[in-house]
Amino acid sequence: MTRRRAVFLDRDGVLVESGLRDGVPIPPPGVEQLRLLPGVIEAVDFFAQAGLVLVVVTNQPDVSRGILDLTELERMHRRLSDLLTLDAIYVCTHDDANGCPCRKPRPGMILQAAADLDLDLNHSVCVGDRWRDIDAAQRAGVHSVHIAWNDHEVLRTPADATFSSLYDAREAVIGLTLTDTRKRFAT
Numbered sequence: 001m002t003r004r005r006a007v008f009l010d011r012d013g014v015l016v017e018s019g020l021r022d023g024v025p026i027p028p029p030g031v032e033q034l035r036l037l038p039g040v041i042e043a044v045d046f047f048a049q050a051g052l053v054l055v056v057v058t059n060q061p062d063v064s065r066g067i068l069d070l071t072e073l074e075r076m077h078r079r080l081s082d083l084l085t086l087d088a089i090y091v092c093t094h095d096d097a098n099g100c101p102c103r104k105p106r107p108g109m110i111l112q113a114a115a116d117l118d119l120d121l122n123h124s125v126c127v128g129d130r131w132r133d134i135d136a137a138q139r140a141g142v143h144s145v146h147i148a149w150n151d152h153e154v155l156r157t158p159a160d161a162t163f164s165s166l167y168d169a170r171e172a173v174i175g176l177t178l179t180d181t182r183k184r185f186a187t
């Protein structure tokens, strides 16, 4: 069996609109405020037609902080699954102090998805708008694409490519899945 290529999609600022407070993105507070960004349906369909497995990987620490109710988060993700043809959604509800293996920049959600869905990480791509997404991609050994909508965000590791929206990134994402990440280290 051939392992499948995947695109790991961050949720806030990539798939759905994110707020901004003091330069830091904030998630929509509930299902009523959940809005897809322009071109996301088309981009996701494009990935699905290219045969990629679509996996959402999202940090939602407001659950641990007591700001977001778990049932509301589940409602949001049911809505997201209704709007988009997704294969799986992985959520980390912890905060830094919990020291969990899943909170990005740790690669736990990507590695768990790879084990659950038999994914080929060396030909997969992670798309995110925060340094945490790009660092998690690096640690998991997948390609990275930065969605740079927020001028305040400073990356700690350079991304393989940068675009202003998932729609604009769609061709480059497919292109990256055709390259082996291990080639980067070979000379």
Ligand SMILES: [Mg+2]
Pocket: 010, 011, 012, 013, 014, 025, 128, 129, 130
């Ligand atoms: Mg984000």
Ligand SMILES: [Zn+2]
Pocket: 092, 093, 094, 100, 101, 102, 103
């Ligand atoms: Zn976690």
